[in-house]
Amino acid sequence: MGYLRRMAARRAAPGTGEKPLSFIEQARRGQLIEITIGLVAERGYAATSLASIAQAAGITKGAVLYHFASKDAVMAAAHAHVLSALVADVGAAVDAAPADQAPAAYVRRMVGHMADRPDHARVLIEAMINDDRPDSGARWKPLAAILQDARKARGQDPGTDPRTLALIVGGAIDAIIGERLQDADYDVEAGAESLIAMLEAATFA
Amino acid sequence: MGYLRRMAARRAAPGTGEKPLSFIEQARRGQLIEITIGLVAERGYAATSLASIAQAAGITKGAVLYHFASKDAVMAAAHAHVLSALVADVGAAVDAAPADQAPAAYVRRMVGHMADRPDHARVLIEAMINDDRPDSGARWKPLAAILQDARKARGQDPGTDPRTLALIVGGAIDAIIGERLQDADYDVEAGAESLIAMLEAATFA
């Protein structure tokens, strides 16, 4: 792995120095995070209020704010939860594949992961949007590195600008996932394979 | 054109039966629309309140609601404004190109249009997100049709599923534009050409 870890690192960075939390606390936090994921997936970030979270959990707003410092803290926790699941899943798949097939593995698992967890996908999309920090390439760099390694493993010249190639592939993945979110009948696996085929054709040119 | 018209048609549909509006009214509306575009581009849909629009225009909230029926009506007007500009621009470029080169023209003008108007791009993105109506393929169908026509003009078999191909290209365009919004130095023209090269390679396979 290592590639995707960087993605997560940005989020996890400030959180060093956590106090140990009780079992009931941990359970409540987990419950609230799950509820928040569902609500954000359904209504979006801005439309998800503390009141709606509290109501879904059967408690009051203040109780939510006892377990989390602020609304943003709840959102950040929910985002971190789905992001770490994504990183672990895709990272493992990429690491298990030989370097020259890592890009295909990345595309397949990324699409598969999101298709299997529509709620997570929607949360990640929402987070991507509402995250107004200028992410200096954090989005495309991991994939660009995987693509470069694959080319090296095949003994090819570095062809198209890796940044642009990673952006194109990443954007295509987003579009395929987005289509699945709107139409549950859309065949994402076939979409992923089409994208991989295009990528192979472009890499050999 | 005709392809992109459909995109706009959805939005424009209900608005038949408009009463003629006075000059000052039209001017105010235009002013408010421009202001709204700027604010939405800067802060996003949810964070753009009537108060912020009114303040930027130097009037009160109520005055805004005299010219538009509701906050959503202001937003819809702003969206319609940027969308019609996009449709007119890209549509003209596509129509001017021979069928076999229409996809390339589409990509170039789409990217160019957005790169030249970052505010418009951001508004379109925001609208895409907050538009929770299930758009039955409205997003990819125009491009899919252009791609199919190009293949026909070249006497090629219909290869990859046109829906998937359109989704991939559309997603790639979004990613290229998104990158430009975050990094003004990113060379979108080069990105567009890379995408077109990939598309050509895939079409010939």
Place this chain on the structure above:
DNA sequence: GTCTATAACGTGATAGAC
């Protein structure tokens, strides 16, 4: 016809009850 002042509501966060 154009706009200002006011109202009714929902929000995130706090102070304090248990």
Place this chain on the structure above:
DNA sequence: GTCTATCACGTTATAGAC
């Protein structure tokens, strides 16, 4: 340690002044 009642603010929309 856990949660409820309360607060101050910003929101959209309306009623009414000019």
